[in-house]
Amino acid sequence: MTTRNAPLLVVMCGRSFSGKSTLALALTDRLGAQRVSLDAINEERGLRGGSGIPVSEWMRTNDEASARVREALGAGRTVIVDDTSSPRFLRDRWRELAARAHAETALVFVDAPEELIRARLAANRSDLARHDVTDDVMDAHLSDFVAPGADERAITVDARTPIDASVAQVLAALAERHPS
Numbered sequence: 001m002t003t004r005n006a007p008l009l010v011v012m013c014g015r016s017f018s019g020k021s022t023l024a025l026a027l028t029d030r031l032g033a034q035r036v037s038l039d040a041i042n043e044e045r046g047l048r049g050g051s052g053i054p055v056s057e058w059m060r061t062n063d064e065a066s067a068r069v070r071e072a073l074g075a076g077r078t079v080i081v082d083d084t085s086s087p088r089f090l091r092d093r094w095r096e097l098a099a100r101a102h103a104e105t106a107l108v109f110v111d112a113p114e115e116l117i118r119a120r121l122a123a124n125r126s127d128l129a130r131h132d133v134t135d136d137v138m139d140a141h142l143s144d145f146v147a148p149g150a151d152e153r154a155i156t157v158d159a160r161t162p163i164d165a166s167v168a169q170v171l172a173a174l175a176e177r178h179p180s
Helices: 020-031 038-044 055-074 088-100 114-127 135-144 163-177
Strands: 008-013 034-037 079-082 104-111 155-158
Touching: 008 020, 008 088, 020 034, 020 079, 020 104, 020 163, 034 038, 034 055, 038 055, 038 079, 055 079, 055 088, 088 104, 104 163, 114 135, 155 163
Parallel strands: 008 079, 008 104, 034 079, 104 155
Antiparallel strands: none
């Protein structure tokens, strides 16, 4: 993608095991962006989200992520925030941060049915490609997740769509909504 007039903040949104990180990594590569993963920041801090993290610790992680995003946007970089981005107030905070940095914002919602998420969680437990998420933590996450409202104009990707098609869909929507 070509250089844009204003930096772009892409905020990923979706439930655990929806495929957000896979899509974020692919978009990072295609956009030449910097990826800020809240899971990775938690790992750096010695925290594992799959076992449950107190809200106060999540907020510290979010503060660290915000500092990294602010720095990258200030340098004119495109940034992808890789997180569940639920509830809505978190998405609103990213929009406010982007506005203060004179950056554009795009929300990408990876929509996955619960049966797909549970199947991916079960598959992960057999090979542990990533840390496990306990049943209690997953149940709470699924019941508390707040999907984007229509007014948020999210680019919605179906988690069952092959990754190359999802990347193409997001890139086309970004080009339309945020021309270079």
